[in-house]
Amino acid sequence: MQTTTQTVTTYNAIQEQAKAAATKAQADFLAQWTANTGGNEYGEPMYCGFAWVTVYPEHKGNTKLGKGERRVLEQMGFRKDWTGKAWQLWNSTGYNGQSMDVKEAGAQAYADVLRQYGFKAYMGSRAD
Numbered sequence: 001m002q003t004t005t006q007t008v009t010t011y012n013a014i015q016e017q018a019k020a021a022a023t024k025a026q027a028d029f030l031a032q033w034t035a036n037t038g039g040n041e042y043g044e045p046m047y048c049g050f051a052w053v054t055v056y057p058e059h060k061g062n063t064k065l066g067k068g069e070r071r072v073l074e075q076m077g078f079r080k081d082w083t084g085k086a087w088q089l090w091n092s093t094g095y096n097g098q099s100m101d102v103k104e105a106g107a108q109a110y111a112d113v114l115r116q117y118g119f120k121a122y123m124g125s126r127a128d
Helices: 005-037 064-075 100-116
Strands: 049-056 087-090 120-127
Touching (some): 064 087, 100 120
């Protein structure tokens, strides 16, 4: 993969679009949740947990394309997961709350945007 200024700009634009979609999804989720439930003293659902986006690279890591692909993922903020075969981005929007529901909404929106551009991206989560 040849890295050019245009390529970097494109990946930065994808990252910004994904983060904006995730932030909007979280805000929409909270607005709908508050409208439906009346909210609570914490301003979010009380089911605590984590959410992340997992991307599976298309090319093997020891190839030129694979190395370039992983370099791009790292530039987008992703880090190698515990298996060494996938890359993860935890709390893609930097949301400061503890609600797993809110974080899942953001991670799903982020993954949806990445999939539009051909990434093998999925949302993952776990309760705390």
